[in-house]
Structures are given as structure tokens and as C-alpha cells.
Amino acid sequence: MVVGGIDPGGGAGLLRDVATARALGAHAHAVGTAWTEQADGGVHRVEPREPGAVSEALARAAGELRPVAVKIGMAVGPATADALLTGLKGFTGPVVVDPVLASSRGGSLWAAAPEALLPLLRRATLATPNAPEVALLTGRSVGSVEEAEAAGEALVHQRGVAAVLVKGGHLGTPADAVIDVLVTAAGVRRFQHPRTRGPSPRGTGCALATAVAVALGRGGDLGAAVETATAWLGGAIAGARWAAGEWHLGG
Secondary structure (H helix, E strand, C coil): CEEEEECCCCCCHHHHHHHHHHHCCCCCCEEEEEEEEEECCEEEEEEECCHHHHHHHHHHHHHHHCCCCEEECCCECHHHHHHHHHHCCCCCCCEEECCCCECCCCCECECCCHHHHHHHHHHCCEECCEHHHHHHHHCCCCCCHHHHHHHHHHHHHCCCCCEEEEECCCCCCCCCEEEEEEEECCEEEEEEEECCCCCCCCCHHHHHHHHHHHHHHCCCCHHHHHHHHHHHHHHHHHCCEEECCEEECCC
């Protein structure tokens, strides 16, 4: 089950989540949290869904469809985040939360201070922030792999988040590599993979979190799920295609 906001272009958000699940051979049931209007100039409008409706839709789908995993993206604000927590009561499978704070086009997608998202992150099996997001969540400077590790450890050991995957696309790493950092209570693990040259498509964070959720739903452990998801994403980025004025993931 995928939960999040709708980007009308489909490059990111809920539509990207559904497309990712299908590309991986999984069926995705979507629960929308908001409709957004976005273009090259950034986010122009956000229309949140009524939080009670979000909670009811999530609880009903979890009870009737029995999903093997849940991926959550845009949580809109504290009221919707609380509704998601209510809707997840009784669900015992893996939950992956991508802490969407802003659009890559520019403009906020979270209507509160970043730390107000922490209760939802504590419910997650895995949180998948990028470097700017984990910096905002912890109040730390995050530009290197070492700083990403420290920020991830702060979320795990000081803020009560079970596991954090800091995505490495924004980190200062060798020019030909990307290093993602997985932090759990058991320690830190780095995942290094080649940096794909060429255009930077939208929706890579959404896609990665969904791919991890699919892998976890199929019974993989956390490390194996991250490896599987990042390998798939590398191929999808390499196959990016130009459409409607922007690059979209392939696959």
C-alpha cells in the first residue's frame, strides 16, 4: 500500500509510487493525502485531504486488503500524520516512510516544523531521508558521508527512529560513486554504487522508498531490501526518458 500526495505530472509522489510497484511486479493500492499543483516554478497549491478520511481509508485498506508492506510519502502536516498513525493501528508489517518536506521543484510539502514529523518516523520500520531532509530533522550540517552517519545515529539513538537510510545523492562522495548510509541500533552500514551520469530525473526518493517497501514485503531483511532497491533504481535512472518537459525514471 502506498500513501502520499498526487503530483499531476506523475514524476513523483503517489503516481510514481504506483508506477514503481508495477515495474517491480507488485500491485499497489493507493491512499491519497493531498492533491498538489506543481510546475517548473515550484509548488503552486496543496489541497490536503480531510485527515479523518485519510485515516479511514488507510485502516479500511489495511484490514480488507492485508498489504504486505506500507510506504508513506507526503504526510502534509501534523493532523494528517496523526491520522496516518491512527490508520496504521493493528498493521504489523513493514512501514517505510520517506519524510517529504519539500518538492525538488521548490516549495514546501510539509506544513509544520520538520521535527513535528518525528512521531510518524518512529512508527516506521525504515525512514529514508535525503541529506537536506536529515539535516532539517536533526538541526545538523550534513554534507559528507560521516555527517550523514552522525545525523542518522542521532535519529536512531536520540530520537527513537528504528532505522534510517540517508540517501547519498547530495553527499560529497567520489565523483563516480553514491554512498547511502543505513543506520540501525545494531550499527552503520554503507552501500556504495556507481553514480549514473546524465540527467537527474524527478521522483528518485519516492521510487527508492517504494522499492524498499516492495522488497521488505517479499520477506527480505533490511540490508538485502536496500541493496535490491538501490540496484533497481540505478537501472531506472540510467533509462530515464524525457517527457512533458522533464526527465522521468525508466523501468
